[in-house]
Amino acid sequence: LAKIEEKEQTPLQEALSQLIRQLQRKDPSAFFSFPVTDLIAPAYSLIIKRPMDFSTIKEKVKKELYQSLEELKLDFKTMCENAMIYNKPDTIYYKAAKKLLHSGMKILSTERLDSLKQSIE
Numbered sequence: 001l002a003k004i005e006e007k008e009q010t011p012l013q014e015a016l017s018q019l020i021r022q023l024q025r026k027d028p029s030a031f032f033s034f035p036v037t038d039l040i041a042p043a044y045s046l047i048i049k050r051p052m053d054f055s056t057i058k059e060k061v062k063k064e065l066y067q068s069l070e071e072l073k074l075d076f077k078t079m080c081e082n083a084m085i086y087n088k089p090d091t092i093y094y095k096a097a098k099k100l101l102h103s104g105m106k107i108l109s110t111e112r113l114d115s116l117k118q119s120i121e
């Protein structure tokens with residue numbers, strides 16, 4: 001079999017991957033690991049205009065679609081906010097999203113991203 005070439009990660013991709021690992025640890029139930037389907041969430045694709053999940057975020061890193069750390073922060077916020085739009089406040093998904101958003105904003109704080117940016121330049 002031809003050897004499948006592994007591509008080196010850029011410093012930005014490295015920093016993004018490290019942040020995503022930290023964020024995913026805050027989703028122990030893995031509610032946010034994969035895209036929400038209309039099968040498990042009726043009419044989801046009609047209600048949520050910009051679906052987002054960790055697997056899609058990781059795919060975007062791999063395809064070098066993030067040009068800054070802030071773009072990751074935007075997708076992360078969208079992912080959590082989607083869950084707080086679609087799910088009612090008394091559901092496990094809404095509560096998990098609220099908690100994930102809160103802990104994620106610390107991991108992605110401006111101070112943290114600024115210092116990480118220094119190390120990338």
Ligand SMILES: CC(=O)c1cc(-c2ccccn2)c2ncccn12
Nearest residue numbers: 030031032036040041083086087093
């Ligand atoms: C994130 C989210 O909104 C979500 C994840 C899930 C989910 C994620 C993994 C396994 C099962 N369910 C879900 N199920 C029903 C309604 C909403 N959700």
